[in-house]
Amino acid sequence: MRNAIVGAVLIAAVSTLGDFVWAGLHLRHRVAYGLAHGAILFLCMGAYFGSLEKNTLKGAIAGAAIGLTAAGSFYVLAPIAGYSVMFFVWAFVWIALAVLVGAPVVRGVVAMVGSGLGFYLISGIWRPFNPEGWDYAVHFLSWTIAYLPGFLALSYRPARA
Secondary structure (H helix, E strand, O other), rough: OOHHHHHHHHHHOOOOHHHHHHOOOOOOOOOOHHHHHHHHHHHHHHHHHHHHHOOOHHHHHHHHHHHHHHHHHHHHHHHHHHHHHHHHHHHHHHHHHHHHOOOOHHHHHHHHHHHHHHHHHHHHOOOOOOHHOOOOHHHHHHHHHHHHHHHHHOOOOOOOO
């Protein structure tokens, strides 16, 4: 459980920093920024999961590929299906992360559902859009809540008999 909590907290910090950078630099939403954001965020997630298996570099590279693919999928699908497609992309990255960590598909599905619900619950953190008035402690806590179910599912290791 410790690995899941540490992972969720670390990646929540990365996500909160991402929110701060987007808002603090007044970045307009551009595909290149979104692709970079996805690649960096999931590079960090992959590196964390990889570090648990003593293979940080492999995890980082695979994580970056997952993030880039997820962000690219969002930009391809959003013009057709709208911004709500973000929830589906978010959910399915957990299946990709399950493959990365070698977790059974059922744990990937649990991560997908749990973290997808968590992401849906916190998705109001950007509304109203007023970056100068955002409470980044709330963002950090919200991101931790969104990530924790996925990290719990993918970090679980059954006790050996």
